Amino acid sequence: MSVMKRVSLIFRAKANKALDRMEDPRETLDYSYQQQVEMLTRVRRGVADVATSRKRVELQMNQLQKEVDRREGQARDALGKGREDLARAALQNKSSLQGQLNDLQGQYSALQEQEEKLTMASQRLQARVDAFRTRKETIKATYTAAEAQTRINEAFSGISEEMGDIGLAIQRAEDKTAQMQARAGAIDELLASGALEDHVGGNQDNIQAELDRIGAGSDIDAELAQMKGELSASAPRQLEANPNGDSPAPVDDQPPQAGDGS
Amino acid sequence: MIVRILGEGQFQVDGDAATKLAALDSELDAAVQASEEAAFRAALDASVRLIRESGTRVPDDAIVTADFILPFSDATLAEVRQLLTDGNISGDSVGLP
Numbered sequence: 001m002s003v004m005k006r007v008s009l010i011f012r013a014k015a016n017k018a019l020d021r022m023e024d025p026r027e028t029l030d031y032s033y034q035q036q037v038e039m040l041t042r043v044r045r046g047v048a049d050v051a052t053s054r055k056r057v058e059l060q061m062n063q064l065q066k067e068v069d070r071r072e073g074q075a076r077d078a079l080g081k082g083r084e085d086l087a088r089a090a091l092q093n094k095s096s097l098q099g100q101l102n103d104l105q106g107q108y109s110a111l112q113e114q115e116e117k118l119t120m121a122s123q124r125l126q127a128r129v130d131a132f133r134t135r136k137e138t139i140k141a142t143y144t145a146a147e148a149q150t151r152i153n154e155a156f157s158g159i160s161e162e163m164g165d166i167g168l169a170i171q172r173a174e175d176k177t178a179q180m181q182a183r184a185g186a187i188d189e190l191l192a193s194g195a196l197e198d199h200v201g202g203n204q205d206n207i208q209a210e211l212d213r214i215g216a217g218s219d220i221d222a223e224l225a226q227m228k229g230e231l232s233a234s235a236p237r238q239l240e241a242n243p244n245g246d247s248p249a250p251v252d253d254q255p256p257q258a259g260d261g262s
Numbered sequence: 263m264i265v266r267i268l269g270e271g272q273f274q275v276d277g278d279a280a281t282k283l284a285a286l287d288s289e290l291d292a293a294v295q296a297s298e299e300a301a302f303r304a305a306l307d308a309s310v311r312l313i314r315e316s317g318t319r320v321p322d323d324a325i326v327t328a329d330f331i332l333p334f335s336d337a338t339l340a341e342v343r344q345l346l347t348d349g350n351i352s353g354d355s356v357g358l359p
Contacts, residue, residue: 002284002288002290002291002330003290003294003332003333003342003346004265004287004290004309004332005287005329005330007268007330007331007345007346008266008327008328008329008330008331010346011327011328012327014349015327117269117270120270120271121269121270121271123322124271127322127323128322128325130323131322131324131325132325135325154326154327157327158324158325158327159325161266161327161328161331162325165266165268168269169268169269172269172334
């Protein structure tokens with residue numbers, strides 16, 4: 001038998017089984033309505049969860065993009081200083097990061113699509129629940145018990161199918177969101193701990209350190225001088241007397257009280 | 263006839279489109295039986311496209327059952343197989359005791 005027919009029969013069987021268990025048909029309507037309202041809440045929460053996941057992935061994409069740009073800057077910097085080896089290492093790093101970024105972009109579009117579909121499903125269900133409520137009252141008010149049974153069966157089967165569909169959709173969204181969150185958590189940790197460079201196979205720290213060594217000796221001196229200047233606000237001004245020290249050691253020797261207090 | 267795509271709602275599909283859809287449904291069935299991932303994907307994609315393009319959306323406030331239900335457009339072969347074998351609609355969303 002065809003796939004589509006079998007799936008439809010599965011949904012119908014489920015509805016029939018539920019109907020068989022109900023003794024009073026009118027109760028069925030109220031109970032089902034109550035379930036529908038609960039389902040609406042669940043769908044809306046599902047939409048919100050997917051949106052949260054999507055935003056998180058978006059943030060991470062921005063962070064990764066920054067890292068990618070930084071590597072590119074380093075590569076240019078290294079080339080400018082005649083260090084092709086360093087430039088190559090930086091670009092290798094960039095390429096690994098770019099791979100992660102592309103992966104996230106794929107996830108992002110998947111989440112976006114899921115969010116749109118769930119939003120539409122939620123609107124559809126809302127419309128049907130409203131229609132069901134009206135029909136439920138009409139059935140209760142108008143028909144005799146025997147007549148009502150047929151109408152109830154129709155309405156119940158129809159709404160059950162909608163609920164079954166949305167239930168499945170939500171379940172999938174929840175599974176996917178949980179997976180994303182686990183992965184996102186791992187990337188967050190990496191980004192936060194600064195270990196991303198190492199994780200993607202890199203000696204990025206070495207690249208930056210090397211670049212710093214080559215080009216930034218004078219920058220360090222300038223920065224040191226500036227720090228000394230700031231410290232001198234609360235410390236004796238004799239520190240400024242040494243503007244061109246060539247060792248970074250003074251950083252450790254700085255008075256500890258300066259940074260802590262206020 | 264009324265066809266539902268899981269996750270997308272119901273569509274009225276008639277005439278030529280309905281005939282084509284029935285043919286695609288057979289291809290889908292054959293692919294599931296033979297566990298042919300590529301054929302499964304092709305048949306599912308083509309069915310989804312056909313329904314979206316040739317079908318008319320059933321109004322949101324209409325409460326009717328579908329004659330045919332197509333799996334999610336991004337469903338995997340394994341997922342469809344599981345739905346067909348254990349007939350499990352997760353979450354018990356029909357929601358009766």
